[in-house]
Protein backbone atom coordinates (compact mmCIF):
# COMPACT_ATOMS: atom_id res chain seq x y z
CA UNK A 1 0.00 0.00 0.00
CA UNK A 2 1.22 3.48 -0.80
CA UNK A 3 2.00 5.87 2.00
CA UNK A 4 0.19 9.22 1.89
CA UNK A 5 1.33 12.02 4.16
CA UNK A 6 0.26 15.59 4.63
CA UNK A 7 0.80 18.41 7.10
CA UNK A 8 -2.06 20.49 8.42
CA UNK A 9 -1.12 24.01 9.43
CA UNK A 10 -2.93 25.07 12.59
CA UNK A 11 -4.62 28.20 11.33
CA UNK A 12 -8.05 28.79 12.81
CA UNK A 13 -11.26 26.89 12.25
CA UNK A 14 -11.54 25.65 8.69
CA UNK A 15 -14.29 26.74 6.29
CA UNK A 16 -16.22 24.66 3.80
CA UNK A 17 -13.67 25.52 1.10
CA UNK A 18 -11.03 23.78 3.25
CA UNK A 19 -13.43 20.94 3.94
CA UNK A 20 -14.25 20.24 0.30
CA UNK A 21 -10.81 21.14 -1.06
CA UNK A 22 -8.48 19.54 1.47
CA UNK A 23 -10.08 17.57 4.31
CA UNK A 24 -12.58 15.49 2.35
CA UNK A 25 -10.16 14.47 -0.43
CA UNK A 26 -7.43 13.60 2.08
CA UNK A 27 -9.85 11.40 4.02
CA UNK A 28 -10.93 9.76 0.78
CA UNK A 29 -7.30 9.04 -0.08
CA UNK A 30 -6.85 7.50 3.38
CA UNK A 31 -9.29 4.75 2.34
CA UNK A 32 -6.83 3.37 -0.19
CA UNK A 33 -3.48 4.38 1.31
CA UNK A 34 -1.62 4.10 4.53
CA UNK A 35 -2.24 7.68 5.65
CA UNK A 36 -0.08 9.78 7.94
CA UNK A 37 -1.59 13.16 8.67
CA UNK A 38 -0.09 15.54 11.19
CA UNK A 39 -0.54 18.98 12.71
CA UNK A 40 2.37 21.09 11.43
CA UNK A 41 2.71 23.24 14.53
CA UNK A 42 6.39 24.05 14.02
CA UNK A 43 5.50 25.49 10.64
CA UNK A 44 3.09 27.84 12.40
CA UNK A 45 5.80 29.12 14.74
CA UNK A 46 7.43 31.12 11.95
CA UNK A 47 4.46 33.47 11.90
CA UNK A 48 2.85 33.03 15.32
CA UNK A 49 4.62 33.65 18.62
CA UNK A 50 1.54 33.56 20.83
CA UNK A 51 1.66 30.29 22.80
CA UNK A 52 -2.04 30.37 23.67
CA UNK A 53 -2.92 30.81 20.06
CA UNK A 54 -0.65 27.96 18.96
CA UNK A 55 -2.27 25.76 21.60
CA UNK A 56 -5.85 26.63 20.75
CA UNK A 57 -5.35 26.49 17.00
CA UNK A 58 -3.72 23.07 17.30
CA UNK A 59 -6.64 21.78 19.34
CA UNK A 60 -9.25 23.28 17.02
CA UNK A 61 -7.73 22.01 13.81
CA UNK A 62 -7.22 18.54 15.28
CA UNK A 63 -10.86 18.53 16.46
CA UNK A 64 -11.94 19.68 13.02
CA UNK A 65 -10.25 16.75 11.25
CA UNK A 66 -11.56 14.26 13.80
CA UNK A 67 -15.07 15.72 13.49
CA UNK A 68 -14.90 15.47 9.71
CA UNK A 69 -14.25 11.76 9.99
CA UNK A 70 -10.53 11.17 10.48
CA UNK A 71 -10.27 7.86 12.31
CA UNK A 72 -7.07 7.86 14.39
CA UNK A 73 -7.16 4.04 14.47
CA UNK A 74 -6.73 4.01 10.70
CA UNK A 75 -4.79 7.19 10.02
CA UNK A 76 -1.55 7.87 11.85
CA UNK A 77 -2.55 11.23 13.34
CA UNK A 78 0.14 13.12 15.20
CA UNK A 79 1.65 16.43 16.12
CA UNK A 80 4.88 17.50 14.45
CA UNK A 81 6.33 18.95 17.66
CA UNK A 82 5.88 15.57 19.37
CA UNK A 83 8.14 13.90 16.80
CA UNK A 84 11.52 15.52 17.53
CA UNK A 85 13.26 13.19 15.05
CA UNK A 86 11.92 15.59 12.44
CA UNK A 87 14.48 18.13 13.57
CA UNK A 88 17.38 15.72 13.43
CA UNK A 89 16.44 14.93 9.87
CA UNK A 90 16.06 18.64 9.16
CA UNK A 91 19.65 19.18 10.27
CA UNK A 92 20.85 16.39 8.02
CA UNK A 93 18.90 17.71 5.05
CA UNK A 94 20.17 21.25 5.46
CA UNK A 95 23.61 19.99 4.45
CA UNK A 96 22.12 18.79 1.17
CA UNK A 97 20.07 21.87 0.39
CA UNK A 98 21.64 24.47 -1.87
CA UNK A 99 20.86 27.97 -0.65
CA UNK A 100 19.95 28.85 -4.23
CA UNK A 101 17.12 26.31 -4.12
CA UNK A 102 15.58 28.13 -1.15
CA UNK A 103 16.02 31.48 -2.91
CA UNK A 104 13.63 30.18 -5.56
CA UNK A 105 10.80 29.25 -3.17
CA UNK A 106 7.60 31.11 -4.14
CA UNK A 107 6.63 32.04 -0.58
CA UNK A 108 10.05 33.56 0.13
CA UNK A 109 10.14 35.33 -3.23
CA UNK A 110 6.72 36.82 -2.56
CA UNK A 111 8.02 38.29 0.71
CA UNK A 112 11.06 39.79 -1.02
CA UNK A 113 8.82 41.35 -3.60
CA UNK A 114 6.41 42.76 -1.02
CA UNK A 115 9.39 44.29 0.80
CA UNK A 116 10.82 45.81 -2.33
CA UNK A 117 7.45 47.32 -3.26
CA UNK A 118 7.22 48.85 0.21
CA UNK A 119 10.80 50.14 -0.05
CA UNK A 120 11.97 47.98 2.82
CA UNK A 121 15.10 45.91 3.17
CA UNK A 122 14.52 42.80 1.00
CA UNK A 123 14.84 40.43 3.99
CA UNK A 124 12.72 42.50 6.33
CA UNK A 125 10.56 40.20 8.47
CA UNK A 126 12.07 37.05 6.95
CA UNK A 127 13.28 34.68 9.66
CA UNK A 128 15.35 31.58 8.96
CA UNK A 129 12.39 29.37 9.81
CA UNK A 130 10.53 30.93 6.94
CA UNK A 131 13.53 30.77 4.64
CA UNK A 132 14.15 27.09 5.36
CA UNK A 133 10.44 26.22 5.50
CA UNK A 134 10.70 23.87 2.51
CA UNK A 135 13.50 21.89 4.21
CA UNK A 136 11.41 21.30 7.34
CA UNK A 137 8.62 20.21 5.05
CA UNK A 138 11.03 17.87 3.25
CA UNK A 139 12.00 16.40 6.64
CA UNK A 140 8.31 15.83 7.47
CA UNK A 141 7.83 14.01 4.20
CA UNK A 142 11.06 12.03 3.90
CA UNK A 143 11.06 10.84 7.51
CA UNK A 144 8.06 8.62 6.80
CA UNK A 145 8.90 7.08 3.41
CA UNK A 146 6.08 9.00 1.80
CA UNK A 147 4.85 8.14 -1.70
CA UNK A 148 2.02 10.64 -2.07
CA UNK A 149 1.57 14.12 -0.66
CA UNK A 150 -1.99 15.44 -1.00
CA UNK A 151 -1.69 19.24 -1.03
CA UNK A 152 -3.04 22.39 -2.61
CA UNK A 153 -1.36 23.63 -5.77
CA UNK A 154 0.57 26.27 -3.81
CA UNK A 155 2.50 23.46 -2.10
CA UNK A 156 3.62 21.58 -5.19
CA UNK A 157 6.88 23.47 -5.42
CA UNK A 158 7.73 22.53 -1.83
CA UNK A 159 7.18 18.84 -2.53
CA UNK A 160 9.32 19.10 -5.65
CA UNK A 161 12.06 20.63 -3.50
CA UNK A 162 11.80 17.64 -1.15
CA UNK A 163 12.39 15.42 -4.18
CA UNK A 164 15.45 17.47 -5.19
CA UNK A 165 16.92 17.24 -1.70
CA UNK A 166 16.20 13.51 -1.45
CA UNK A 167 17.78 12.86 -4.83
CA UNK A 168 20.90 14.72 -3.92
CA UNK A 169 21.19 12.69 -0.69
CA UNK A 170 20.52 9.39 -2.49
CA UNK A 171 23.05 10.29 -5.14
CA UNK A 172 25.84 11.15 -2.75
CA UNK A 173 25.51 7.90 -0.77
CA UNK A 174 24.71 5.90 -3.93
CA UNK A 175 21.76 4.32 -2.17
CA UNK A 176 18.01 4.75 -2.10
CA UNK A 177 17.96 6.27 1.35
CA UNK A 178 14.76 8.17 0.68
CA UNK A 179 11.69 7.29 -1.29
CA UNK A 180 10.82 10.04 -3.77
CA UNK A 181 7.44 11.63 -2.95
CA UNK A 182 4.89 12.81 -5.44
CA UNK A 183 2.48 15.71 -4.85
CA UNK A 184 -1.16 15.11 -5.69
CA UNK A 185 -3.68 17.89 -6.05
CA UNK A 186 -6.54 17.88 -3.58
CA UNK A 187 -8.20 20.98 -4.93
CA UNK A 188 -11.29 20.86 -7.04
CA UNK A 189 -11.02 21.63 -10.71
CA UNK A 190 -14.00 23.91 -10.11
CA UNK A 191 -13.19 26.53 -7.49
CA UNK A 192 -15.69 26.91 -4.71
CA UNK A 193 -17.23 30.39 -4.62
CA UNK A 194 -17.65 32.28 -1.37
CA UNK A 195 -20.64 34.36 -0.28
CA UNK A 196 -19.70 37.21 -2.64
CA UNK A 197 -19.10 34.95 -5.66
CA UNK A 198 -15.30 35.23 -5.55
CA UNK A 199 -13.22 32.16 -4.61
CA UNK A 200 -13.96 31.23 -1.00
CA UNK A 201 -10.97 32.43 0.96
CA UNK A 202 -10.22 33.65 4.44
CA UNK A 203 -8.51 36.71 2.98
CA UNK A 204 -11.74 37.79 1.24
CA UNK A 205 -13.85 37.33 4.37
CA UNK A 206 -16.45 35.47 2.30
CA UNK A 207 -16.26 32.06 3.98
CA UNK A 208 -18.74 29.73 5.61
CA UNK A 209 -17.21 28.03 8.68
CA UNK A 210 -17.78 24.24 8.65
CA UNK A 211 -19.15 24.18 12.18
CA UNK A 212 -21.26 27.34 12.11
CA UNK A 213 -24.33 26.88 14.33
CA UNK A 214 -27.53 26.34 12.39
CA UNK A 215 -28.80 29.89 12.82
CA UNK A 216 -25.52 31.43 11.75
CA UNK A 217 -25.31 29.08 8.78
CA UNK A 218 -28.74 30.17 7.56
CA UNK A 219 -27.90 33.83 8.12
CA UNK A 220 -24.65 33.54 6.17
CA UNK A 221 -26.28 31.74 3.26
CA UNK A 222 -29.04 34.37 3.07
CA UNK A 223 -26.23 36.87 2.52
CA UNK A 224 -25.06 35.27 -0.74
CA UNK A 225 -24.90 37.90 -3.44
CA UNK A 226 -27.21 37.19 -6.39
CA UNK A 227 -28.30 39.15 -9.44
CA UNK A 228 -31.54 41.14 -9.51
CA UNK A 229 -33.65 38.66 -11.48
CA UNK A 230 -37.25 38.43 -10.30
CA UNK A 231 -39.01 35.31 -9.07
CA UNK A 232 -40.67 34.44 -12.35
CA UNK A 233 -37.57 34.70 -14.55
CA UNK A 234 -35.78 31.51 -15.60
CA UNK A 235 -32.29 31.41 -14.05
CA UNK A 236 -28.91 30.11 -15.15
CA UNK A 237 -27.59 27.49 -12.72
CA UNK A 238 -24.08 27.53 -14.21
CA UNK A 239 -23.32 31.12 -13.22
CA UNK A 240 -24.99 31.00 -9.84
CA UNK A 241 -23.11 30.96 -6.53
CA UNK A 242 -25.99 29.26 -4.72
CA UNK A 243 -26.07 26.47 -7.27
CA UNK A 244 -22.27 26.00 -7.23
CA UNK A 245 -22.39 25.49 -3.48
CA UNK A 246 -25.50 23.32 -3.69
CA UNK A 247 -23.93 20.75 -6.01
CA UNK A 248 -21.25 20.03 -3.41
CA UNK A 249 -23.75 18.98 -0.75
CA UNK A 250 -26.74 17.59 -2.62
CA UNK A 251 -27.31 14.21 -4.25
CA UNK A 252 -27.20 14.01 -8.07
CA UNK A 253 -30.96 13.76 -8.08
CA UNK A 254 -31.40 16.86 -5.94
CA UNK A 255 -28.98 18.77 -8.17
CA UNK A 256 -30.97 17.81 -11.25
CA UNK A 257 -34.27 18.83 -9.62
CA UNK A 258 -32.93 22.22 -8.62
CA UNK A 259 -31.48 22.71 -12.10
CA UNK A 260 -34.92 22.17 -13.61
CA UNK A 261 -36.46 24.65 -11.18
CA UNK A 262 -33.86 27.24 -12.16
CA UNK A 263 -34.53 26.77 -15.85
CA UNK A 264 -38.32 26.77 -15.47
CA UNK A 265 -38.52 30.09 -13.63
CA UNK A 266 -40.91 30.72 -10.77
CA UNK A 267 -38.31 30.23 -8.05
CA UNK A 268 -36.87 33.24 -6.25
CA UNK A 269 -33.35 33.50 -4.84
CA UNK A 270 -34.73 33.24 -1.31
CA UNK A 271 -36.12 29.81 -2.12
CA UNK A 272 -32.87 28.67 -3.69
CA UNK A 273 -31.00 29.79 -0.58
CA UNK A 274 -33.41 27.88 1.63
CA UNK A 275 -32.81 24.71 -0.45
CA UNK A 276 -29.07 25.26 -0.11
CA UNK A 277 -29.36 25.71 3.63
CA UNK A 278 -31.23 22.42 3.94
CA UNK A 279 -28.73 20.27 2.07
CA UNK A 280 -25.77 21.92 3.76
CA UNK A 281 -27.27 21.61 7.17
CA UNK A 282 -28.00 17.92 6.60
CA UNK A 283 -24.35 17.25 5.75
CA UNK A 284 -22.82 19.58 8.33
CA UNK A 285 -25.03 18.92 11.38
CA UNK A 286 -23.38 15.63 12.39
CA UNK A 287 -19.92 17.19 11.88
CA UNK A 288 -20.87 20.19 14.01
CA UNK A 289 -22.18 17.93 16.77
CA UNK A 290 -18.99 15.86 16.81
CA UNK A 291 -16.85 19.01 16.80
CA UNK A 292 -18.69 20.47 19.78
CA UNK A 293 -18.43 17.19 21.63
CA UNK A 294 -14.69 17.02 21.02
CA UNK A 295 -14.08 20.62 22.04
CA UNK A 296 -16.04 20.00 25.23
CA UNK A 297 -13.63 17.11 25.98
CA UNK A 298 -10.25 18.34 24.77
CA UNK A 299 -8.52 15.42 26.47
CA UNK A 300 -9.92 13.05 23.85
CA UNK A 301 -8.19 15.20 21.23
CA UNK A 302 -4.84 15.43 22.98
CA UNK A 303 -4.96 11.72 23.85
CA UNK A 304 -5.49 10.83 20.19
CA UNK A 305 -2.60 13.07 19.15
CA UNK A 306 -0.29 11.73 21.83
CA UNK A 307 -1.05 8.14 20.97
CA UNK A 308 -0.45 8.78 17.29
CA UNK A 309 2.73 10.71 18.01
CA UNK A 310 4.14 7.83 20.07
CA UNK A 311 3.68 5.51 17.09
CA UNK A 312 5.12 8.12 14.74
CA UNK A 313 8.21 8.47 16.94
CA UNK A 314 8.83 4.73 16.74
CA UNK A 315 8.76 4.79 12.95
CA UNK A 316 10.84 7.95 12.86
CA UNK A 317 13.43 6.54 15.23
CA UNK A 318 14.03 3.58 12.91
CA UNK A 319 14.50 5.86 9.95
CA UNK A 320 16.91 8.08 11.87
CA UNK A 321 18.98 5.07 13.02
CA UNK A 322 19.22 3.95 9.39
CA UNK A 323 20.28 7.41 8.24
CA UNK A 324 22.80 7.88 11.04
CA UNK A 325 24.54 4.76 9.84
CA UNK A 326 24.55 6.03 6.25
CA UNK A 327 26.14 9.35 7.17
CA UNK A 328 28.62 7.79 9.62
CA UNK A 329 27.12 8.87 12.90
CA UNK A 330 26.24 5.47 14.30
Ligand code: TRP
Pocket residue numbers: 005006007008009040043136137140141149150151155158
Ligand atom coordinates in the same frame (compact mmCIF):
# COMPACT_ATOMS: atom_id res chain seq x y z
N1 TRP B 1 3.25 23.74 4.08
C1 TRP B 1 1.99 23.07 4.19
C2 TRP B 1 0.87 24.12 4.09
O1 TRP B 1 1.11 25.28 4.25
C3 TRP B 1 1.88 22.32 5.48
C4 TRP B 1 2.90 21.24 5.58
C5 TRP B 1 3.94 21.19 6.47
C6 TRP B 1 2.98 20.05 4.80
N2 TRP B 1 4.66 20.05 6.27
C7 TRP B 1 4.11 19.34 5.27
C8 TRP B 1 2.21 19.55 3.75
C9 TRP B 1 4.46 18.11 4.69
C10 TRP B 1 2.57 18.33 3.19
C11 TRP B 1 3.69 17.61 3.66
O2 TRP B 1 -0.26 23.76 3.87
